[in-house]
Amino acid sequence: MKQYNIVIIGGGPAGLAAALSAKEHGIDDILILERDERLGGILNQCIHNGFGLHTFKEELTGPEYAERYIDKVLAAGIPYKLNATVADISPDKEVLYVTAEEGAVTVKADAVILAMGCRERPRGALGLPGFRQAGVYTAGTAQRLMNIEGYMVGKEAVILGSGDIGLIMARRMTLAGATVKAVAELMPYSGGLKRNIVQCLDDFGIPLLLSHTVTRIHGKERVTGVTLSQVGADRKPIPGTEEFYPCDTLLLSCGLLPENELSKTAGVKLDPVTGGAEVTDTLETSVPGIFSCGNVLHVHDLVDNVSKEAALAGQKAAEYVQNGCKAAEGAGIRLRGESGVRYTVPQSIVLAQADEKIVVRMRVGDVFRDKALVVYADGKELKRQKKRIMAPGEMEEVTLLRESLAPDTKEIVLRVEG
Amino acid sequence: MKHELTCIRCPIGCQLTVEVEGEAVTVTGNSCPRGAEYGKKEVTAPTRTVTGSVRVTGGELPLASVKTATDVPKEKVMDVMAEIRKCRVTAPVKIGDVVIADVAGTGADVVATRTIKAI
Ligand SMILES: Cc1cc2nc3c(=O)[nH]c(=O)nc-3n(C[C@H](O)[C@H](O)[C@H](O)COP(=O)(O)OP(=O)(O)OC[C@H]3O[C@@H](n4cnc5c(N)ncnc54)[C@H](O)[C@@H]3O)c2cc1C
Numbered sequence: 001m002k003q004y005n006i007v008i009i010g011g012g013p014a015g016l017a018a019a020l021s022a023k024e025h026g027i028d029d030i031l032i033l034e035r036d037e038r039l040g041g042i043l044n045q046c047i048h049n050g051f052g053l054h055t056f057k058e059e060l061t062g063p064e065y066a067e068r069y070i071d072k073v074l075a076a077g078i079p080y081k082l083n084a085t086v087a088d089i090s091p092d093k094e095v096l097y098v099t100a101e102e103g104a105v106t107v108k109a110d111a112v113i114l115a116m117g118c119r120e121r122p123r124g125a126l127g128l129p130g131f132r133q134a135g136v137y138t139a140g141t142a143q144r145l146m147n148i149e150g151y152m153v154g155k156e157a158v159i160l161g162s163g164d165i166g167l168i169m170a171r172r173m174t175l176a177g178a179t180v181k182a183v184a185e186l187m188p189y190s191g192g193l194k195r196n197i198v199q200c201l202d203d204f205g206i207p208l209l210l211s212h213t214v215t216r217i218h219g220k221e222r223v224t225g226v227t228l229s230q231v232g233a234d235r236k237p238i239p240g241t242e243e244f245y246p247c248d249t250l251l252l253s254c255g256l257l258p259e260n261e262l263s264k265t266a267g268v269k270l271d272p273v274t275g276g277a278e279v280t281d282t283l284e285t286s287v288p289g290i291f292s293c294g295n296v297l298h299v300h301d302l303v304d305n306v307s308k309e310a311a312l313a314g315q316k317a318a319e320y321v322q323n324g325c326k327a328a329e330g331a332g333i334r335l336r337g338e339s340g341v342r343y344t345v346p347q348s349i350v351l352a353q354a355d356e357k358i359v360v361r362m363r364v365g366d367v368f369r370d371k372a373l374v375v376y377a378d379g380k381e382l383k384r385q386k387k388r389i390m391a392p393g394e395m396e397e398v399t400l401l402r403e404s405l406a407p408d409t410k411e412i413v414l415r416v417e418g
Numbered sequence: 419m420k421h422e423l424t425c426i427r428c429p430i431g432c433q434l435t436v437e438v439e440g441e442a443v444t445v446t447g448n449s450c451p452r453g454a455e456y457g458k459k460e461v462t463a464p465t466r467t468v469t470g471s472v473r474v475t476g477g478e479l480p481l482a483s484v485k486t487a488t489d490v491p492k493e494k495v496m497d498v499m500a501e502i503r504k505c506r507v508t509a510p511v512k513i514g515d516v517v518i519a520d521v522a523g524t525g526a527d528v529v530a531t532r533t534i535k536a537i
């Protein structure tokens with residue numbers, strides 16, 4: 001069986017940044033496995049701009065951002081395989097992948113980095129009523145059809161869900177000559193970035209209907225329209241508020257789910273809130289030597305954060321290999337969110353191995369104005385960060401200093417406070 | 419005149435307050451100089467980057483993604499897009515190649531944002 005120091009599953013921005021960082025930290029024996037026919041992941045279909053302001057200090061489109069990382073990976077001579085789908089990872093880090101030329105191959109890795117990204121919640125998971133008409137797409141599928149395959153998905157559209165991909169697609173379809181009648185959002189706030197609401201809806205006068213949902217899809221062969229209804233505080237449609245919108249296309253942008261089937265077979269413990277692995281401050285999962293980063297760990301809105309997080313995973317995987325594959329020792333400090341903070345990544349900190357600065361990322365469960373993010377260590381206030389605005393669509397970040405944490409700390413709690 | 423707007427120069431999306439008094443424009447709420455610049459421009463002469471894709475013949479992919487190399491006036495966005503939709507190019511295309519010069523009389527070039535090899 002072939003042996004590698006580090007095997008990386010997924011060649012999107014997370015996998016690429018992890019590979020580069022592992023290489024910079026002294027590991028040459030790396031293999032990236034990517035199931036698509038090209039590297040770059042989902043960025044290949046995100047042709048709009050707004051990527052990389054933090055990493056490159058300029059505003060790039062998705063493919064440009066991807067190409068910069070791909071060029072660096074090629075220049076560094078890091079080996080990768082395309083059209084290689086990983087089908088299984090065992091707890092002792094044997095990775096089974098399948099390609100047309102090689103068939104099924106098992107390789108052994110000292111360390112594995114999970115970078116499989118996420119996928120969209122499909123129609124079935126949303127329980128939408130109606131026939132299985134043509135003209136209903138997830139927003140990401142529509143994005144791929146339009147931007148990679150050059151296929152126009154429809155002329156008149158309604159979009160359900162105001163996640164970023166839905167907002168981006170509202171503009172994309174408008175610019176391509178289609179009419180977007182409305183974006184309906186079940187929640188009383190949008191799940192997308194503010195800039196996307198401004199740039200993609202307001203610029204074109206597309207209405208954003210908050211607290212609305214699709215209650216019926218009309219048409220037998222192809223969508224002929226949808227009925228939108230207002231929902232109450234219980235998120236249930238309010239009878240009598242139905243309104244018919246004629247359209248030939250319905251795009252669904254109702255959230256992303258980390259793609260963790262493989263992590264489960266490897267025995268990695270998952271966080272029920274993020275849908276991703278539970279990790280320590282080194283991004284190591286519950287299985288020693290298996291690391292996780294990017295959208296497979298938790299859904300990110302900014303690719304810059306994905307690259308940063310993945311670089312840390314690459315570095316820590318390299319250190320794990322160099323230190324003779326020793327897992328972190330000692331019980332970790334548990335991290336937990338409450339009162340508005342839905343989750344934290346990492347979920348634990350192992351002080352003995354922790355870096356000087358520990359970045360904790362999190363999401364809040366509601367829109368909060370002029371509040372503070374407060375960190376408590378065993379009930380004592382450690383840090384208070386004022387925030388003009390926090391929203392579920394925008395990831396928050398707090399940096400903790402290792403030296404500020406007492407060695408016997410048991411639990412760190414993050415809260416939103418007025 | 420007081421304008422409340424969201425800075426879109428980067429995904430952070432700071433809430434800006436732009437006050438216009440005659441010639442003087444003051445911006446508050448920005449976290450960096452780009453925000454001040456955006457706030458001023460958005461109330462006086464708004465501009466946007468336009469992204470899209472053009473048909474490619476003889477390439478590994480049927481489309482090349484493109485963008486305006488510099489921002490164009492907001493009211494020109496649809497004219498720019500109409501030219502992008504009509505544009506056809508032949509592979510190979512290299513990232514940064516100019517596919518339309520001076521699009522819709524805006525002075526901005528439309529450039530490729532990905533490399534497409536010829537087949
Ligand atoms: C449809 C969609 C649209 C998005 N649009 C935007 C946007 O407009 N702007 C933005 O900032 N962010 C967007 N995002 C978020 C975006 O995903 C992240 O910014 C970033 O691309 C995440 O990087 P990643 O490497 O974690 O995941 P990805 O880019 O998804 O890369 C994961 C890679 O792993 C590969 N893979 C998965 N499973 C396997 C397997 N079993 N074997 C081998 N390879 C595998 C996949 O093929 C893929 O190439 C979007 C996400 C989705 C799903």
Ligand code: SF4
Binds near residue numbers: 449
């Ligand atoms: S002011 Fe600066 S940091 Fe804030 S959104 Fe604008 S560009 Fe981004």
